Amino acid sequence: MNRKLASVQTILSVEPIEGADKIEKIKVLGWTLVAQKDEFKPGDRCVFFEVDLLLPSENPNFAFMAKYNYRIRTIKLRGILSQGLALPLSTMPEGYFYQDGDDVTDLIGVKKYEVLARFSSGPNSPKLQTWPFYVPKTDETRIQSEPELLNEMKGLPYYITTKMDGASATYLYKDGFFKVCSRNNEVEYDENSWYWQVAKKYDLENKFKVFGKNYAIQGELCGPGIQKNRLNLKERDLFVFSAYNIDEQRYLNYKEMLYFIYAYNFGLEIVPQEEFPLTGFDYSLEQLLKMAQGKYLDTNNEKEGIVVRPLEETYSKTLKGRLSFKVFKRFQSFKSF
Numbered sequence: 001m002n003r004k005l006a007s008v009q010t011i012l013s014v015e016p017i018e019g020a021d022k023i024e025k026i027k028v029l030g031w032t033l034v035a036q037k038d039e040f041k042p043g044d045r046c047v048f049f050e051v052d053l054l055l056p057s058e059n060p061n062f063a064f065m066a067k068y069n070y071r072i073r074t075i076k077l078r079g080i081l082s083q084g085l086a087l088p089l090s091t092m093p094e095g096y097f098y099q100d101g102d103d104v105t106d107l108i109g110v111k112k113y114e115v116l117a118r119f120s121s122g123p124n125s126p127k128l129q130t131w132p133f134y135v136p137k138t139d140e141t142r143i144q145s146e147p148e149l150l151n152e153m154k155g156l157p158y159y160i161t162t163k164m165d166g167a168s169a170t171y172l173y174k175d176g177f178f179k180v181c182s183r184n185n186e187v188e189y190d191e192n193s194w195y196w197q198v199a200k201k202y203d204l205e206n207k208f209k210v211f212g213k214n215y216a217i218q219g220e221l222c223g224p225g226i227q228k229n230r231l232n233l234k235e236r237d238l239f240v241f242s243a244y245n246i247d248e249q250r251y252l253n254y255k256e257m258l259y260f261i262y263a264y265n266f267g268l269e270i271v272p273q274e275e276f277p278l279t280g281f282d283y284s285l286e287q288l289l290k291m292a293q294g295k296y297l298d299t300n301n302e303k304e305g306i307v308v309r310p311l312e313e314t315y316s317k318t319l320k321g322r323l324s325f326k327v328f329k330r331f332q333s334f335k336s337f
Contacts, residue, residue: 003139006110008089008102009048011040020078026086030144030285034075034082047092047104049085050145056109061091071113083144129186132179134246135216138168139183140307140326141319147285148318149325157311158281159254160274160291163326164239165230165304166222169195171238173208173215174246195221198238202267211264214246220271230301239271241307251322254311272297277311292327304328 012027026035028048040046055062055070062070074083089098093107131137143149168183180187180195187195198221199205223229223236243252243260252260254277261268292305305328316323
């Protein structure tokens with residue numbers, strides 16, 4: 001299931017902000033936001049927009065965001081961290097009956113803001129093709145947007161890994177063809193492409209052919225030139241977080257993934273573990289937010305967060321798909337006003 005970038009939600013609470021006459025603190029789902037004073041009261045419905053997305057510039061309801069290039073960021077106002085944006089339901093198109101939880105991402109036309117690795121380090125970027133429909137795209141739901149996932153995870157054997165700060169990459173083999181993909185597109189071959197350079201570094205095409213089955217490897221491309229290289233890597237590398245059986249249309253569970261990567265000598269690194277596989281998940285949101293803080297190994301750079309998954313692949317009724325979520329640290333980078 002695609003992440004809900006914009007959805008209809010309920011205002012859970014409204015609190016004053018000391019020394020502020022025009023703004024107040026509100027809560028939506030697991031998020032704390034800042035809104036105009038008297039714009040909402042508890043129980044009101046709103047349109048909630050996640051951070052790191054782009055609003056459609058042609059919509060006059062979002063004209064006030066022009067000075068921010070229509071990008072929603074984490075900001076700090078009067079000492080309150082605001083992670084997202086809430087607008088009255090009246091800003092939505094008329095003629096629809098809106099219910100709590102409705103995904104209105106496509107209806108409004110918001111897009112995810114992404115800073116990806118350049119497709120090529122040369123003067124000309126290669127052509128991009130459509131995403132191969134038989135492999136899911138990589139995207140993780142933020143736990144603050146779907147806090148009920150904590151109940152779905154409760155009691156399950158689980159593992160927690162570091163959220164690497166880079167660019168999503170997928171390498172796959174199907175019916176004799178090897179493909180390289182960014183987060184949203186297949187990337188045609190180019191010897192200067194950072195995605196293809198990693199494929200060549202590990203000889204992935206030949207290794208897939210030796211393996212001989214229709215599989216995909218998904219991971220985070222990190223290193224020089226990508227997201228400020230917060231891991232301080234000397235060269236670009238791939239950290240695997242998922243493997244997918246294309247013929248069976250399923251993700252490999254944790255042990256299957258490790259066996260696939262190591263037994264068939266792909267030579268790739270797995271994303272670092274925060275906790276080794278354990279039984280009985282029983283974390284609160286506050287505990288996870290605390291765990292999400294810290295630094296990348298052997299650096300002074302703050303890590304992006306963590307990812308939580310069950311040991312055995314599990315269907316999520318909330319997500320209508322794979323049970324998995326990410327937790328960004330509470331004090332992510334922000335602009336202070």
